[in-house]
Amino acid sequence: xxxxxxxxxxxxxxxxxxxxxxxxxxxxxxxxxxxxxxxxxxxxxxxxxxxxxxxxxxxxxxxxxxxxxxxxxxxxxxxxxxxxxxxxxxxxxxxxxxxxxxxxxxxxxxxxxxxxxxxxxxxxxxxxxxxxxxxxxxxxxxxxxxxxxxxxxxxxxxxxxxxxxxxxxxxxxxxxxxxxxxxxxxxxxxxxxxxxxxxxxxxxxxxxxxxxxxxxxxxxxxxxxxxxxxxxxxxxxxxxxxxxxxxxxxxxxxxxxxxxxxxxxxxxxxxxxx
Numbered sequence: 001x002x003x004x005x006x007x008x009x010x011x012x013x014x015x016x017x018x019x020x021x022x023x024x025x026x027x028x029x030x031x032x033x034x035x036x037x038x039x040x041x042x043x044x045x046x047x048x049x050x051x052x053x054x055x056x057x058x059x060x061x062x063x064x065x066x067x068x069x070x071x072x073x074x075x076x077x078x079x080x081x082x083x084x085x086x087x088x089x090x091x092x093x094x095x096x097x098x099x100x101x102x103x104x105x106x107x108x109x110x111x112x113x114x115x116x117x118x119x120x121x122x123x124x125x126x127x128x129x130x131x132x133x134x135x136x137x138x139x140x141x142x143x144x145x146x147x148x149x150x151x152x153x154x155x156x157x158x159x160x161x162x163x164x165x166x167x168x169x170x171x172x173x174x175x176x177x178x179x180x181x182x183x184x185x186x187x188x189x190x191x192x193x194x195x196x197x198x199x200x201x202x203x204x205x206x207x208x209x210x211x212x213x214x215x216x217x218x219x220x221x222x223x224x225x226x227x228x229x230x231x232x233x234x235x236x237x238x239x240x241x242x243x244x245x246x247x248x249x250x251x252x253x254x255x256x257x258x259x260x261x262x263x264x265x266x267x268x269x270x271x272x273x274x
Contacts, residue, residue, distance in 0.1 A: 004216075005161065005215055005216045005217065005220070005221065006214070006215075006216055006266060007160065007161055007182060007213055007214060007215050007216075007221075008059075008182060008213065008214050009059045009142075009181075009182075009188075009189040009191075009211060009212075009213055009214075010055070010059070010060070010211075010212040010213060010214050010264060010269065011049065011051075011055070011059065011060045011061060011062045011211070011212050012059075012061050012062065012081065012142050012208075012210075012211050012212075013061075013062045013064060013209040013210050013211070013212065013262075014061070014062075014063065014064070014125065014207055014208045014209055015063075015064045015065070015066065015069070015072050015206070015207050015208075015209065016063050016064070016065055016072075016122075016123050017065075017069065017070040017071045017072065017122075017123055018065070018070065018122070019037075019046055019048055019063060019065035021122050022048075022063055022121065022122060022123065023037075023048055023050065023063075025098065025099065025100070025121055025122055026050050026061075026121070027050070028098045029094065029095040029098035029099065029100045029119075030083060030095065030127070031052070031094075032050040032051055032052060032061075032139075033050065033051065033052065033053075034048060034049075034050055035049040035050060035051060035054070035055055035060060036048075036049045036055075037049070044066065044067040044068075045064055045065060045066045045067065046064075046065045046067075047062055047063065047064055047065075048062075048063045048065075049061070049062050049063075050063070051139055052137075052138040052139055053136075055273055056270065056273060058137065058139070059137060059139050059140075059189040060139065061081070061139070062212075064209070071123070072123065072205065072206050072207035073203075073205035073206055073207060074123075074124055074125065074205045074207045074208065075202065075203040075204045075205025075206075075207065075208070076145070076202045076203045076205075077144060077145045077202030077203060077204055077205070077257070077259075078125075078143075078144060078145075078204075078205065078207070078208040079126070079143030079144055079145055079192070079194055080118070080125070080126035080127060080128050080141070080143045081125065081126070081127050081128070081139065081141060081142055081143070082127065082128040082129070082130055082139075082140050082141030082143070082192075083127055083128075083129055083130070083138055083139060083140065084130045084131075084132035084135045084137070084138050084140045084186075085129060085130070085131065085132065085138065086131070086132065086133055086134065087131070088106045088115045088116065088117050088129050088130070088131045089106045089115075091117075091129050092105070092106050092117045092119060092129060095119045095129075096119075099122070100119045100120070100121070101119065101120040102117065102118070102119055103118045103119065103120050103126065104116070104117055104118035105117060106129070110172075110173075114130070114131065115130075115131035116128055116129060116130055116131070117129040123207070125207075125208075128141065128143070132186060135186055135187060136187055137187060137188055137189055139189065140185075140188070140189055140190065141189065141190055141191075141192050142189070142190075142191055142192065142211055143177075143192040143193075143194060144191070144192070144193060144194070144257075144259050145193075145194045145195070145196065145199070145202050145257075146193045146194070146195055146255075146256075146257045146259075147195070147199065147200035147201055147202075147256075147257055148195070148200065148256070149167075149176055149177075149178055149193060149194075149195035151232050151233070151256055152178070152193050152195075152255065152256065152257065153167075153178050153180065153193070154231075154232055155228050155231075155232040155233070155234060155255055155256055156180050156191065156193075156255070157180070158224065158227060158228040158231065158232070159224060159225045159227075159228035159229070159234075159253070159255070159261075160213060160224075160225075160261070161182075161224070162180040162181060162182065162191065163180065163181065163182065164178060164179070164180055165179040165180065165181055165184070165185045165190060166178070166179050166185070167179075174196060174197040174198075175194055175195060175196045175197065176194070176195045176197075177192055177193065177194045177195070178192070178193045179191075179192055180192075180193065191211070202257070204258060209260065210252070210259075210260035210261060210262055211260075211261055211262075212261070212262045212263075212264050213261060213262070213263050213264070214263075214264055214265075214266045214269055215263045215264070215265065215266060216265075216266055216267075217265075218240040218241075218249045218250060218251045218263050218264070218265050219240045219249075219251075221240075221251065221263050222236060222239070222240040222251040222253075222263070225251070225253045225263075229253065232256050233255075233256035234253060234254050234255045234256045234258075235253060235254055236251065236252070236253045237252045237253055237254055237260070238250065238251055238252040238253075238262075239251060240263075242268075246272070247268065248264060248265060248268035248269065248271075248272055249264075249265040249268055250262055250263060250264050250265070251263045
């Protein structure tokens with residue numbers, strides 16, 4: 001069960017204080033494209049979807065603007081997103097010129113050869129900029145902090161069928177991280193889970209919301225999630241079924257640390273994009 005399921009990461013959902021400001025920054029500083037925008041006045045919110053390729057094949061960000069709310073608390077648990085680019089120095093120079101706040105200058109990682117940098121967007125969300133010669137998936141990471149790395153790895157392997165690409169332990173910085181995805185790390189989006197030695201709990205804030213993952217069968221997928229929650233913790237927060245009015249079938253759950261994932265029916269998702 002779940003072996004032949006064509007799962008993939010669809011988008012990361014988070015809240016911003018000024019939709020137009022963030023769209024301008026992501027398109028000019030990061031080179032993303034605005035893919036679609038929707039305003040829902042009766043619910044008092046607006047959305048924008050941005051990424052480096054179409055939603056049918058690429059991972060994208062879904063920004064949410066709630067009318068009248070100009071700032072959010074990112075909390076201590078959310079880490080960063082990441083963008084892969086052939087030239088980190090050039091990318092950061094452009095981001096800085098467009099008002100990006102560079103929180104780590106481009107350069108090799110300590111004790112390694114990989115070139116990285118960090119840039120903050122107008123709301124304070126961090127983006128790690130990674131040097132990668134080429135990639136079909138420039139928007140390539142969502143990093144979240146967890147209280148028990150082994151438990152989280154096992155949970156996501158069982159609940160979402162993610163594969164562990166690698167783990168890295170950096171005792172000098174007192175953290176261990178794990179990369180999980182559906183393909184090789186250089187060609188896919190990975191969930192990067194970080195465990196800081198001795199830290200078992202984080203604040204969630206109200207800014208970052210969830211990731212969405214496409215699945216061929218939300219009902220079967222929910223069964224797998226249910227098994228994972230029974231073994232490792234977490235809980236299903238929305239039983240599988242169609243969203244009223246939209247008819248897209250979804251299910252959602254929290255992992256053992258309280259991070260939310262929404263599973264979306266692949267066919268229904270493509271219909272939404274038509």
